[in-house]
Amino acid sequence: DVKVTQSSRYLVKRTGEKVFLECVQDMDHENMFWYRQDPGLGLRLIYFSYDVKMKEKGDIPEGYSVSREKKERFSLILESASTNQTSMYLCASSFAWGDVSYEQYFGPGTRLTVT
Amino acid sequence: QQPVQSPQAVILREGEDAVINCSSSKALYSVHWYRQKHGEAPVFLMILLKGGEQKGHEKISASFNEKKQQSSLYLTASQLSYSGTYFCGTEMEYGNKLVFGAGTILRVKS
Numbered sequence: 001d002v003k004v005t006q007s008s009r010y011l012v013k014r015t016g017e018k019v020f021l022e023c024v025q026d027m028d029h030e031n032m033f034w035y036r037q038d039p040g041l042g043l044r045l046i047y048f049s050y051d052v053k054m055k056e057k058g059d060i061p062e063g064y065s066v067s068r069e070k071k072e073r074f075s076l077i078l079e080s081a082s083t084n085q086t087s088m089y090l091c092a093s094s095f096a097w098g099d100v101s102y103e104q105y106f107g108p109g110t111r112l113t114v115t
Numbered sequence: 116q117q118p119v120q121s122p123q124a125v126i127l128r129e130g131e132d133a134v135i136n137c138s139s140s141k142a143l144y145s146v147h148w149y150r151q152k153h154g155e156a157p158v159f160l161m162i163l164l165k166g167g168e169q170k171g172h173e174k175i176s177a178s179f180n181e182k183k184q185q186s187s188l189y190l191t192a193s194q195l196s197y198s199g200t201y202f203c204g205t206e207m208e209y210g211n212k213l214v215f216g217a218g219t220i221l222r223v224k225s
Contacts (some may be wrong), residue, residue: 042216045213058212
C-alpha cells in the first residue's frame with residue numbers, strides 16, 4: 001500500500017513564526033504536492049514538485065515556499081506564519097510516466113492553527 | 116478556473132441513486148474524482164481521460180463529456196459507506212496539476 005505520512009496531525013504556532021510541514025512518501029513517486037483545504041473552497045494547490053530540487057507554483061503560493069532535497073520528502077515552509085494561514089494542509093504524491101495521468105495519494109493532513 | 120460542482124450537498128436514503136456534476140470553463144485533459152470521509156484523507160475513486168478511457172471504482176461509474184467540458188459521477192444503490200465529500204479535480208493539459216472543485220457533501224441515511 002502506498003503510504004504518505006505527514007509530520008504532525010495538529011500544530012499550533014504563533015504569528016511570525018517560521019513553520020515547517022514535512023511529508024514523506026514510500027512509493028518512489030516522482031510528483032509531490034501541497035494543498036490547503038478550507039471549508040467551501042475545496043483543495044487548493046500551493047506548490048508541486050515533479051522531481052528532486054524541482055518545484056512549480058500552484059494557485060496560491062504567496063507566503064509559502066517548498067523544499068525537495070530527496071525524492072521521498074517534500075517540505076512546506078511558512079516563512080512568517082499569519083493567522084490567515086490557519087488551515088488544513090494536505091500532502092499528496094503520484095506516479096508520473098509518459099503523458100498518462102495517475103491518481104494522487106494523500107496524507108492524513110496537518111491542521112495548523114496560527115494564533 | 117476552479118471547476119463548479121453541483122449539487123453542493125445531497126441527502127439520500129440507502130439504495131437511492133445520486134449524480135454529482137463537475138463543469139469546467141476550459142477544455143480538459145482529464146477529470147479525477149476523490150471521496151473524503153470526515154477527518155480522513157481524500158481517497159481516489161476514478162480518472163476519466165480525454166478520449167474516453169476510464170479507470171476506476173467497482174460500484175461507482177462516471178462519464179466525461181469533452182465537448183461540454185463536464186464530468187458526472189454516478190452512485191447507484193447508495194450505501195451508508197458512500198457518505199462523505201466528493202471532489203472533482205480537473206487537469207487542463209498533461210502535467211498532473213489538478214484544480215479541485217469545492218466539493219459535494221453526500222449523506223446516506225438508513
